[in-house]
Amino acid sequence: MEPGVIKIGHGTLIHGDASTVLESFPEQHFQLIIADPPYFQVLVDEAWDNTWPSPEAYLEWSLQWVRACKRVLKPDGLFYIFGQLGKREHVWLHLCSLLTKEMQFHDMIIWDRAVGYNERYDSFTSQYEMILVLRASEQATPFFNKDAVRVPYDEKTIQMYLKDKRYKDPVARAAHLEKGKYATNILRVPSLKGQSREKIGHPSQKPIALIQQLIASSSRPGDLVLDPFLGSGTTAAAAEASGRAWVGIETNEDYLGIAQSRIASVVADLGLF
Numbered sequence: 001m002e003p004g005v006i007k008i009g010h011g012t013l014i015h016g017d018a019s020t021v022l023e024s025f026p027e028q029h030f031q032l033i034i035a036d037p038p039y040f041q042v043l044v045d046e047a048w049d050n051t052w053p054s055p056e057a058y059l060e061w062s063l064q065w066v067r068a069c070k071r072v073l074k075p076d077g078l079f080y081i082f083g084q085l086g087k088r089e090h091v092w093l094h095l096c097s098l099l100t101k102e103m104q105f106h107d108m109i110i111w112d113r114a115v116g117y118n119e120r121y122d123s124f125t126s127q128y129e130m131i132l133v134l135r136a137s138e139q140a141t142p143f144f145n146k147d148a149v150r151v152p153y154d155e156k157t158i159q160m161y162l163k164d165k166r167y168k169d170p171v172a173r174a175a176h177l178e179k180g181k182y183a184t185n186i187l188r189v190p191s192l193k194g195q196s197r198e199k200i201g202h203p204s205q206k207p208i209a210l211i212q213q214l215i216a217s218s219s220r221p222g223d224l225v226l227d228p229f230l231g232s233g234t235t236a237a238a239a240e241a242s243g244r245a246w247v248g249i250e251t252n253e254d255y256l257g258i259a260q261s262r263i264a265s266v267v268a269d270l271g272l273f
């Protein structure tokens, strides 16, 4: 095995720069790409979020890795990109504009973090991040399984609908309600608190329940999922637990170590965190 490459479970951890590493993969190789890149000067204490001298340099760098991902995405695949507006920075708006000229816009998801992050007093408290969704081309029909991410109705709503006289067949109606409703593109998943068992030492760690919804809806069991900015390994752990194959790329060896032990725990059936 090459140095910096670790095979574990149904996936591969790779130490290196995303754009460079992706050159070694064939075209149209991945069904799903989940990218949570550096935001650019949102996390002021993290060196990896502050390496570009200007927004323009960050946009130029972003275009490089997005093109590298575009090359390896299957024609019916989806490409999710996390982004956030900081108090100081709004380069994400420019990035969205740039990337939707490069690839086909598919959707914009709001990740509602459920709890506000109170870093400013001159506006509303910030409570969401965005996930830009791109597909290969305008003609592409991406794979998407809406049934895999249904949300259960609460008991009160079920009882209310069952009393509605317009529905002639109560058995069919009950079976329909039992399946739950389709998830909207506002995904409400609480962000990780310091004391959460899931929180394991990455300042931008995403909740596994959020990533699981992207994987469940946008890939089939056995499909190959890529995360070019793996961080603490959330995508890899979620993919492994969901029976998908995966590849995770990360420049920071400490984060790769965290990811490796997380995935080892999933492989050993010790739990998902």
Ligand SMILES: C[S@@+](CC[C@H](N)C(=O)[O-])C[C@H]1O[C@@H](n2cnc3c(N)ncnc32)[C@H](O)[C@@H]1O
Binding pocket: 016, 017, 018, 019, 036, 037, 038, 039, 048, 202, 204, 205, 206, 207, 228, 229, 230, 231, 232, 233, 234, 235, 249, 250, 251, 252, 255
């Ligand atoms: C926003 S974090 C990802 C967090 C991850 N989603 C999680 O749940 O832990 C971005 C990550 O990208 C890594 N990174 C920065 N530049 C990179 C590059 N050129 N190639 C690969 N990884 C990079 C950083 O070290 C950081 O861990």
